[in-house]
Amino acid sequence: MRKETTRFNGKMVLQIAILAACIKSGLSSVFAAGFPEPGDVSAGGQAWVENCTHCHNLRNPNELRDDQWITSMFHMRIRAGLTGKETRDILSFIQAANATAAQQRIRAEAEAVRAAQQSEAQPQQ
Amino acid sequence: MKSKIIVQVISVVILNLSFTHTLRAAESLEELNSELEALKTRIDQLQLETVRNREAAEWRYADSAVHMSGYADVNYIDSDSADGQFAVGKFAPIFHYQFRDLVMLESELEIEVDEDGETEVKLEYLSVDAFLNDCITLVAGKFLSPIGQFRQNLHPSWINKLASAPPGFGHDGAAPVADVGFQLRGGFPIGSTRTNYALYVANGPTLKAEFEDGEFELDGVDAEGASSDEDGDKVVGGRFAVHPIPHLEIGLSLASGKVTVNEVEDGDSSLLSGEGARDYDVQSVDFSYQVGDLSFRGEYVETEVGATTQGVAASEGAIWETWYTQASYREGQSKFEYVTRFSDFDSPHDSRDQEQWAVGVNYLFTSSAIFKLTYELNDGEQGSEADEDRLMLQLAYGF
Incomplete structure (x- = not known):
């Protein structure tokens, strides 16, 4: 009795390779440790300007908190057809800009408090 | 001593x-x-x-993140045949619930107040999105139609630069609004060129017929996302877009499937029986381009429904066709924005055909809080609503 053997032709190899690549890339996302992983801030700045203005006016990063930007950016990933990398880059850029804006506000508040204390102290002298 | x-x-x-x-x-x-x-x-x-x-x-x-966003608008509309009136346009809260970078639930409600003061609530979309990898997201549920750009990206009032949708891009027009099924969408680079895509399988729309002059004819395509599919044949479609240079996007959309009449306008829909499945084909091209302070965009959509000889409402086929092109200008970070748009909508019913020039001036309190003054110059069948010019004031806020 002749034993049947499976012979892999070029098309099958290609199909298996594509399937393996899809599963691998899918699994690497499933087991990603970061939420989300940090992106490239400078690339994010460029992607932010190039993509967001296609549809709407640019929103100021300090309109939302960092955690709110996460869901907003994943929503926009679907709407605008962004890749995962573009999404992470833009998110990192926005969060960095948000932190800078927050630092500026804190500094301004501290300076205001210091100025108020100095003006209170002056009449006593 | x-x-x-x-x-x-x-x-x-x-x-x-x-x-x-x-x-x-x-x-x-x-x-x-x-x-x-x-x-x-x-x-x-x-x-x-x-x-x-x-x-x-x-x-x-x-591991979870929650966020509510959305938009709302209030309006004042003054047309040729009616006195000016205030109107609550829409309140559309959008709910996002996300588990890490794996799954997201997103849903938009559409809450409106009609002419009699009754509140209407609709589910604009509700989908569970699984981020399979950097280039593929699975979107399942009720989703905004990926055909063209206006419905899926531009319809929120804080984004749309005029106070109204272009004729044919609203409800019951030429462009499909939403569908129920699933889609794969995302983006990927080809060399240095960015691309994005959406491929979907869905129930498809349903058809409305009307009885006029002793025979049935097609009245409209109800493409707002039905949770049933009477003919059993799914609609398959998608959109592919490229960014050949920065700030330019060109998109091509196609959809095809079968649709069936399940409603009679101003008639008894229960009399319908044995309705034949008709061919349903949609094609669309769109573009958007920003150069300096100028922004241009345009979109063309054609929906064609075939004829059938089966069923009570058997009739000839029909074509709905619409397009618009829009230019806007905002100097730097100026609070003022100037917009003009031309649209042309053709349907099987002459009373709904409309050519429209719209001009507008917007004041931006912030990038998402906008006051719009829009004037529409409409040209339709004489005496019809489509022929009336309109002045519209709108306050729109995206949050």
Whole structure:
């Protein structure tokens, strides 16, 4: 009795390779440790300007908190057809800009408090 | 005697020293007590800060993120045939619930107040999105139609630069609004060129027929996302877009499938029986381009429904066709924005055909809070609503 053997032709190899690549890339996302992983801030700045203005006016990063930007950016990933990398880059850029804006506000508040204390102290002298 | 005096002096000195020491000890005790109180207060503060920091950390490092966004608008409309009237346009909250970078639930409600003051609530979309990898997202549920750009990206009032949708891009027009099924969408680079895509399988729309002059004819395509598919044949479609240069996007959309009449306009829909499945084909091209302070966009959509000889409402096929092109200008970070748009909508019913020039001036309180003044110059069948010019004021807010 002749034993049947499976012979892999070029098309099958290609199909298996594509399937393996899809599963691998899918699994690497499933087991990603970061939420989300940090992106490239400078690339994010460029992607932010190039993509967001296609549809709407640019929103100021300090309109939302960092955690709110996460869901907003994943929503926009679907709407605008962004890749995962573009999404992470833009998110990192926005969060960095948000932190800078927050630092500026804190500094301004501290300076205001210091100025108020100095003006209170002056009449006593 | 001399030694006695010396002893007395020494005793007085010792007493004096011990009294001074006692006084100092008492002062130190008070200082210690106050320092202790200060330390207790500081410990309380630190404990409070620790709790707050833990709560902040729990908030920050939770696996889930929740956010509500959305938009709303209020309007004043004055047309040729009616006195001006105020109207609540729409309140559209959008809910996002996300588990890490794996899954997201997103849903938009559409809450409107009709002419009689009744509140209408619709589900604009509800989908569960699984981020399979960097280039593919699975979107399942009811989703905005990926055909063209206006419905899926531009219809929110804080994004649309005019106070109205272009004719044919609203409800019951040429462009499909929503569908129920699933889609794969995302983006990927080809060399240095960005692309994005959407491929979907869905129930497809349903058809409305009307009985006129002794025979049935097609009245409209109800493409708002039905949760049933009477013909059993799914609609398959998608959009592919490229960005050949920065700030330019060109998209091509196609859809094809079968659709069936399931409603009679101003008639008894229960009389429908054995309706034949008709061919359904949609094609669309769109573009958007920003150069300096100028922004251009345009979109063409054609929906074609085939004929059938089966069923009570058997009739000829019909074509709905619409397009618009829009230009807007905003100098730098100016609060003012100027917009103009031309649209042309053709349907099987002459009374709904419309050519429209719209011009508008917008004032941006912020990038998402906009006051719009829009004037529409409409050209339709004489005496029809499509022929009436309109002045519209709108306050739109995206949050």
